[in-house]
Amino acid sequence: MGKVAGPGSDQEGAAQAVMDRGLAQALSADRVRFTLALAAAKGAGAAGRLLNIGGGTSFPGTVARRIDPLVLRKVIAASTVGKAAITGSNGKTTTCRMLAALAQAAGVSVAQNRSGSNLLQGVTSVAVREADLRGKMGARLLLLEVDEATMRQVAPEVAPDMILITNIFRDQLDRFGELYAMARVLEASVEALPARGSVVLNGDDPLVASLAPQAAARRLYFGLCAEDVGTETPEHAADTIRCVRCQHPLTYHRVYASHLGDYECRACGTRRPDLDIAVTRVQESPDGGTDMTVETPAGTVRLHVPLPGLHNVYNAAAALGGTFALGALEPGSAQSALASLRPAFGRLEEIKAGGRKAILSCVKNPASYNATLRVILQRPGRKHLLAAHSNTAVDGEDFAWLWDVDLERLVPKLESLVISGTRAEEVALRMKYAGADRAGMWLIPGCRAALDAALARIPPGEPLYILAGYTPMREFRRIMQKRGWVPPFWEE
Amino acid sequence: MEHAAPISIRICHLYPRLLSVAGDRGNLFALTRRCAWRGIQSSVVEADLGEVPDFTEFDLILMHGGQDCEMRVAARDLAMKAGPLHEAIETGSVVLAVCAGYQLLGKYYAPAGVPPITGIGVLDAVTEGGSTRFMGHIAVACDLDGGGQHRLVGFENHSGRTYLGPGVDPLGQVIAGSGNNGQDGTEGARYREVYATYLHGPLLPKNPWLTDQLISAALRHHYRDVGQLDLLAPLEDQMEAEAHTAALRLACRPTGRWWAAIAARRLNLTDARSHETVPSP
Numbered sequence: 122m123g124k125v126a127g128p129g130s131d132q133e134g135a136a137q138a139v140m141d142r143g144l145a146q147a148l149s150a151d152r153v154r155f156t157l158a159l160a161a162a163k164g165a166g167a168a169g170r171l172l173n174i175g176g177g178t179s180f181p182g183t184v185a186r187r188i189d190p191l192v193l194r195k196v197i198a199a200s201t202v203g204k205a206a207i208t209g210s211n212g213k214t215t216t217c218r219m220l221a222a223l224a225q226a227a228g229v230s231v232a233q234n235r236s237g238s239n240l241l242q243g244v245t246s247v248a249v250r251e252a253d254l255r256g257k258m259g260a261r262l263l264l265l266e267v268d269e270a271t272m273r274q275v276a277p278e279v280a281p282d283m284i285l286i287t288n289i290f291r292d293q294l295d296r297f298g299e300l301y302a303m304a305r306v307l308e309a310s311v312e313a314l315p316a317r318g319s320v321v322l323n324g325d326d327p328l329v330a331s332l333a334p335q336a337a338a339r340r341l342y343f344g345l346c347a348e349d350v351g352t353e354t355p356e357h358a359a360d361t362i363r364c365v366r367c368q369h370p371l372t373y374h375r376v377y378a379s380h381l382g383d384y385e386c387r388a389c390g391t392r393r394p395d396l397d398i399a400v401t402r403v404q405e406s407p408d409g410g411t412d413m414t415v416e417t418p419a420g421t422v423r424l425h426v427p428l429p430g431l432h433n434v435y436n437a438a439a440a441l442g443g444t445f446a447l448g449a450l451e452p453g454s455a456q457s458a459l460a461s462l463r464p465a466f467g468r469l470e471e472i473k474a475g476g477r478k479a480i481l482s483c484v485k486n487p488a489s490y491n492a493t494l495r496v497i498l499q500r501p502g503r504k505h506l507l508a509a510h511s512n513t514a515v516d517g518e519d520f521a522w523l524w525d526v527d528l529e530r531l532v533p534k535l536e537s538l539v540i541s542g543t544r545a546e547e548v549a550l551r552m553k554y555a556g557a558d559r560a561g562m563w564l565i566p567g568c569r570a571a572l573d574a575a576l577a578r579i580p581p582g583e584p585l586y587i588l589a590g591y592t593p594m595r596e597f598r599r600i601m602q603k604r605g606w607v608p609p610f611w612e613e
Numbered sequence: 614m615e616h617a618a619p620i621s622i623r624i625c626h627l628y629p630r631l632l633s634v635a636g637d638r639g640n641l642f643a644l645t646r647r648c649a650w651r652g653i654q655s656s657v658v659e660a661d662l663g664e665v666p667d668f669t670e671f672d673l674i675l676m677h678g679g680q681d682c683e684m685r686v687a688a689r690d691l692a693m694k695a696g697p698l699h700e701a702i703e704t705g706s707v708v709l710a711v712c713a714g715y716q717l718l719g720k721y722y723a724p725a726g727v728p729p730i731t732g733i734g735v736l737d738a739v740t741e742g743g744s745t746r747f748m749g750h751i752a753v754a755c756d757l758d759g760g761g762q763h764r765l766v767g768f769e770n771h772s773g774r775t776y777l778g779p780g781v782d783p784l785g786q787v788i789a790g791s792g793n794n795g796q797d798g799t800e801g802a803r804y805r806e807v808y809a810t811y812l813h814g815p816l817l818p819k820n821p822w823l824t825d826q827l828i829s830a831a832l833r834h835h836y837r838d839v840g841q842l843d844l845l846a847p848l849e850d851q852m853e854a855e856a857h858t859a860a861l862r863l864a865c866r867p868t869g870r871w872w873a874a875i876a877a878r879r880l881n882l883t884d885a886r887s888h889e890t891v892p893s894p
Contacts, residue, residue: 518749519770521637523636546859549856554639559852
């Protein structure tokens with residue numbers, strides 16, 4: 122096993138720790154490898170925190186998998202934990218946080234990948250962090266946010282009891298190929314659920330609601346059934362507005378966001394399924410959040426969600442559905458469970474930026490961008506904007522989708538505009554064709570310089586909106602964290 | 614340009630919702646904006662499923678990309694529109710066809726393992742399904758009608774492999790990327806005033822020369838005898854040039870594409886690299 126231990130001092134130290142505990146002599150080589158992987162990952166996580174290099178959100182998982190590729194399967198096998206996977210295009214992080222808050226309010230201990238590191242390494246990281254050196258997790262619920270393309274790898278290793286699918290939007294087509302190909306990946310993971318398991322689906326999303334109709338698991342649908350919000354017809358960026366079964370155009374009785382709503386196919390009779398978790402009343406509250414009434418199989422829940430926008434109403438409905446599916450929904454304790462929720466990092470996050478106010482939001486596809494624009498446009502005053510996109514493995518290479526964002530509605534309200542990121546030229550061109558004046562645009566590729574320039578331009582009291590792709594959003598946050606404006610994202 | 618009525622072109626946007634997969638409407642924005650900036654009026658008519666307009670009434674017809682499943686729906690419907698569309702193309706209406714739109718103007722698209730999709734056969738081209746996707750930045754060298762070398766840059770994302778017959782010309786030669794089929798170095802197709810390409814999403818904003826060529830051709834179609842309309846007023850295209858250069862740089866990235874970088878140098882495209890973006894006040 123000398124080769125596995127390697128020359129690194131961390132790993133030697135970890136091996137020493139194993140020896141000290143007197144475990145090694147009793148165990149098989151496989152067992153040693155497993156324990157070593159756990160110890161090394163824990164060491165890596167601690168080192169990451171100590172050295173301030175990103176809180177070790179995916180690095181420990183990378184280390185553990187390098188030593189023992191089966192480490193995640195082994196931790197899952199050794200633990201008696203409930204396993205929930207939250208996936209879909211948008212709203213995963215916020216839905217996870219809400220679900221965790223609801224479950225904790227009902228007294229269920231939760232282990233989760235909170236920082237949006239939702240690829241296989243991030244999932245492995247949370248498992249090895251929560252496990253002891255024998256590989257057993259202490260928490261009662263393992264709550265995982267899983268990237269929709271990664272479900273293919275994560276689902277077989279984790280064998281979830283519950284899968285929640287928030288929605289399917291066109292999210293980085295260059296990464297996922299086509300929408301339906303991704304739907305098939307999710308479908309396969311739903312079909313693999315055990316009969317005692319459950320799947321929580323967005324009933325308002327025609328594609329999601331139609332997934333895996335033959336699956337053995339229990340199906341629960343969430344959605345909106347509220348007259349006081351929504352519109353009559355879909356906006357431009359709506360993706361799935363044709364019947365999934367017969368391709369006939371769908372008729373909407375109500376559209377709540379993009380292609381989400383109460384739909385019906387007049388050709389084949391497909392319609393929105395009956396909702397198990399139905400939001401019946403939505404009202405904006407004075408603090409910018411939302412008061413909502415939700416009918417659930419466990420009874421009526423009145424919730425205050427301190428986050429703005431209809432997309433957060435969907436997130437809350439999804440979280441209630443997931444909590445109910447896991448048998449942890451208590452309407453009484455649920456009412457106040459979300460009251461202390463703050464926006465997930467980079468989700469319309471309000472930041473005190475050295476005497477100015479910045480509002481940071483991650484925008485990664487037309488749906489999330491339009492949802493954010495809707496919230497911004499409801500607020501009074503002219504807007505100061507810092508927009509940034511970069512081509513990376515996470516954010517994709519192709520930014521064609523920017524042309525599906527309804528920036529034409531924002532541009533007339535712009536007071537100042539700074540553009541940053543490695544694809545700044547593409548963003549700038551989009552802004553020009555949306556009607557922005559070239560003379561009023563600043564192109565500053567570097568994030569730090571762009572942030573300083575944008576903040577310097579705004580008068581006191583007016584907020585700077587930072588709308589950025591995932592990678593530049595993390596970069597802005599890292600800069601602001603160094604200045605003490607925001608806490609590190611892994612402490613959220 | 615002494616016309617009493619304002620100069621105008623008529624645009625038909627085919628399947629604006631069905632075939633609109635990744636920002637394709639950016640092409641429409643580019644056309645209408647660049648017309649408006651020159652005082653040229655443009656009217657846009659949407660032609661959806663079930664509608665059979667008289668395509669000869671239009672100067673410019675747009676048809677974009679879609680997923681296989683949407684393409685199948687479009688193909689069934691396009692069969693109804695084939696007659697008037699064919700006539701319009703033969704009488705000089707300008708067509709921009711992208712991805713699925715390109716494939717549907719060909720003879721057929723045959724994805725593996727499922728029944729083929731029949732096109733209307735305006736273009737002498739066939740498309741076979743492939744097991745891998747061509748996905749990435751692409752740069753193409755075009756010499757249309759001997760009007761000088763131009764460069765197209767953009768992003769391609771397709772699994773179909775298109776093979777051109779003798780009845781059409783390629784739109785251009787691939788500098789970096791895959792193009793029609795990844796083998797013969799051709800990209801897109803050109804027949805009369807049909808411009809077909811795999812460069813998806815908003816191709817026109819970054820390639821203003823092509824946008825202007827389409828507008829010129831549309832004006833020629835509208836005002837058949839007016840020669841001076843060829844000369845569109847020049848626009849301030851610095852941002853377009855910057856975005857074009859940035860996209861070219863991505864297509865010719867040296868990582869794993871060293872041969873593309875060498876080809877770019879051979880084709881004398883390296884001058885574009887000196888165009889660094891300057892933060893403007």
